[in-house]
Amino acid sequence: MSLLVTGSIAIDTVTSPHGHAEGVLGGSAVYFSFAASHHVPVRLVGVVGEDFPKEFHQKLSTRPIDLAGLEVRKGSRTFRWSGRFEGDMSQAETVNVHLNVLSERGPTVPSAFADSKTVFLANTHPTLQRDLLKQLDDPRLVVCDTMNLWIMTERDSLVETLGCVHGVIVNDAEARELTEKVNLIDAGEAILDFGPRFVAIKKGEHGSLLISRDGQAAVPAFPTKAVRDPTGAGDSFAGGFLGYAAKKGDGDFATLRHALLHGTVAASFAIEDFSLRRVEKLQRTEVEARAREFAEMLSFDVE
Amino acid sequence: MSLLVTGSIAIDTVTSPHGHAEGVLGGSAVYFSFAASHHVPVRLVGVVGEDFPKEFHQKLSTRPIDLAGLEVRKGSRTFRWSGRFEGDMSQAETVNVHLNVLSERGPTVPSAFADSKTVFLANTHPTLQRDLLKQLDDPRLVVCDTMNLWIMTERDSLVETLGCVHGVIVNDAEARELTEKVNLIDAGEAILDFGPRFVAIKKGEHGSLLISRDGQAAVPAFPTKAVRDPTGAGDSFAGGFLGYAAKKGDGDFATLRHALLHGTVAASFAIEDFSLRRVEKLQRTEVEARAREFAEMLSFDVE
Numbered sequence: 335m336s337l338l339v340t341g342s343i344a345i346d347t348v349t350s351p352h353g354h355a356e357g358v359l360g361g362s363a364v365y366f367s368f369a370a371s372h373h374v375p376v377r378l379v380g381v382v383g384e385d386f387p388k389e390f391h392q393k394l395s396t397r398p399i400d401l402a403g404l405e406v407r408k409g410s411r412t413f414r415w416s417g418r419f420e421g422d423m424s425q426a427e428t429v430n431v432h433l434n435v436l437s438e439r440g441p442t443v444p445s446a447f448a449d450s451k452t453v454f455l456a457n458t459h460p461t462l463q464r465d466l467l468k469q470l471d472d473p474r475l476v477v478c479d480t481m482n483l484w485i486m487t488e489r490d491s492l493v494e495t496l497g498c499v500h501g502v503i504v505n506d507a508e509a510r511e512l513t514e515k516v517n518l519i520d521a522g523e524a525i526l527d528f529g530p531r532f533v534a535i536k537k538g539e540h541g542s543l544l545i546s547r548d549g550q551a552a553v554p555a556f557p558t559k560a561v562r563d564p565t566g567a568g569d570s571f572a573g574g575f576l577g578y579a580a581k582k583g584d585g586d587f588a589t590l591r592h593a594l595l596h597g598t599v600a601a602s603f604a605i606e607d608f609s610l611r612r613v614e615k616l617q618r619t620e621v622e623a624r625a626r627e628f629a630e631m632l633s634f635d636v637e
Numbered sequence: 638m639s640l641l642v643t644g645s646i647a648i649d650t651v652t653s654p655h656g657h658a659e660g661v662l663g664g665s666a667v668y669f670s671f672a673a674s675h676h677v678p679v680r681l682v683g684v685v686g687e688d689f690p691k692e693f694h695q696k697l698s699t700r701p702i703d704l705a706g707l708e709v710r711k712g713s714r715t716f717r718w719s720g721r722f723e724g725d726m727s728q729a730e731t732v733n734v735h736l737n738v739l740s741e742r743g744p745t746v747p748s749a750f751a752d753s754k755t756v757f758l759a760n761t762h763p764t765l766q767r768d769l770l771k772q773l774d775d776p777r778l779v780v781c782d783t784m785n786l787w788i789m790t791e792r793d794s795l796v797e798t799l800g801c802v803h804g805v806i807v808n809d810a811e812a813r814e815l816t817e818k819v820n821l822i823d824a825g826e827a828i829l830d831f832g833p834r835f836v837a838i839k840k841g842e843h844g845s846l847l848i849s850r851d852g853q854a855a856v857p858a859f860p861t862k863a864v865r866d867p868t869g870a871g872d873s874f875a876g877g878f879l880g881y882a883a884k885k886g887d888g889d890f891a892t893l894r895h896a897l898l899h900g901t902v903a904a905s906f907a908i909e910d911f912s913l914r915r916v917e918k919l920q921r922t923e924v925e926a927r928a929r930e931f932a933e934m935l936s937f938d939v940e
Contacts, residue, residue, distance in 0.1 A: 628937075
């Protein structure tokens with residue numbers, strides 16, 4: 335199924351215990367697209383400013399990512415985020431944010447994309463997420479992300495958006511904040527009460543959970559010491575997850591359960607280096623090999 | 638292989654958001670024994686006081702647990718622990734501890750147990766762990782646990798003990814404290830440098846990791862909302878883990894990897910109710926059914 339993503343396209347500056355990267359390509363829709371593009375072609379919808387480097391455009395062009403929905407807005411500047419990871423690197427500390435073009439009107443879906451069947455609404459204002467959705471003819475599998483800011487300041491609008499989607503991908507802190515439940519399975523079930531039929535909860539180094547009307551599943555993170563920059567791990571997870579679901583063409587429980595594995599694999603590559611450095615060189619054969627390795631690690635003979 | 642465990646046998650008082658249990662059976666060696674006994678008979682070595690209730694003796698007798706090494710010491714009182722779980726229940730807050738008999742001389746291994754091949758040295762003073770070990774003829778698979786107290790106050794003795802064992806089962810906080818490494822795989826590898834050839838790191842609701850000289854593995858926790866009392870989860874994990882390894886008769890990587898799964902299953906039952914209430918009624922068929930269910934949840938077809 336055709337896969338459309340809308341979200342941020344960013345110029346990032348990131349510091350971790352393993353180094354520093356200045357003015358590099360980032361953004362939720364970018365990480366998502368790279369990850370998903372190993373499963374299906376991706377339609378990217380987003381807005382950047384005139385300052386968006388040609389080189390970043392070229393990086394995006396190396397993958398099967400349709401850039402017809404990438405608007406370069408005259409007189410605007412690209413969204414910029416600067417963050418730092420310390421200690422166990424489980425959470426980014428935001429040093430600086432310039433919303434720039436993200437504070438202006440949202441992106442327009444090209445008419446050629448209106449028939450998209452699988453859609454990921456990466457984190458942005460929940461009203462903008464619904465606006466985007468209205469531009470699509472008949473999406474079959476719509477999944478959204480969100481963040482603590484909207485949970486705290488735009489709860490009603492967010493709840494309305496949750497009523498319009500089939501699935502949600504959030505992290506553990508967001509799931510708990512949204513539902514005020516401590517146990518993550520309780521939290522996941524409470525999210526289902528808002529309307530979606532499944533929720534995937536990302537727990538960083540601790541893996542992920544799937545809570546759906548049809549069952550529950552969990553996978554650990556792919557065990558690795560090679561964590562240099564966790565930026566984009568969550569969006570890469572979403573990209574591997576939905577890219578796989580789009581390829582399978584449905585969102586039944588067996589597909590979603592396998593999607594957890596493919597999301598985990600995508601995230602495991604994204605964190606190996608700063609920005610897209612690992613991911614932009616990634617071959618489909620490497621992705622498939624790691625998926626097999628991970629599946630083998632999780633394969634048990636029980637009499 | 639014959640399995641011997643030595644550790645605490647306790648009278649516990651526990652409060653969690655789901656209730657309160659006063660003066661109930663507990664202790665590391667007890668939880669371990671119940672869990673391991675679904676795989677192999679267990680030889681229990683420990684000391685209680687004259688106040689140890691007959692009823693607790695009877696509970697232990699319902700399982701294939703050989704009590705020849707259970708000393709009821711005249712004039713002594715049983716170890717008592719009182720704790721509280723709050724919020725996400727990820728850590729017990731100790732309300733009260735009376736070491737009682739645990740502060741006296743350690744237990745003696747009955748001569749009939751000296752031929753034990755698989756041994757679990759549950760958490761106690763690292764010198765006592767080595768003393769116990771010296772009473773065994775030729776153990777083949779020796780695994781120990783420890784706690785933050787010994788890491789902080791008896792580090793040299795603990796390091797000596799780590800040099801005498803084949804494996805270690807600790808929780809994430811202990812692994813980090815012992816090695817001063819933040820990444821748990823780094824921490825696990827640093828523990829191997831002390832001598833053991835494998836370490837299993839327990840992460841509570843986030844599952845567990847195996848780091849060994851022959852490879853790494855990870856499993857999530859068994860997804861459950863039914864968490865009433867986490868007391869004994871870690872020792873039950875160790876019991877399922879080593880019980881399975883003892884049954885298989887070796888400690889190669891494939892066995893240890895599967896042992897992670899059986900440890901997880903054992904822990905998932907222990908937390909479902911206070912004290913041994915769930916575990917004492919547990920049938921082997923239930924244990925096997927959950928192991929199969931868990932293995933199925935982790936089984937992926939990857940092309």
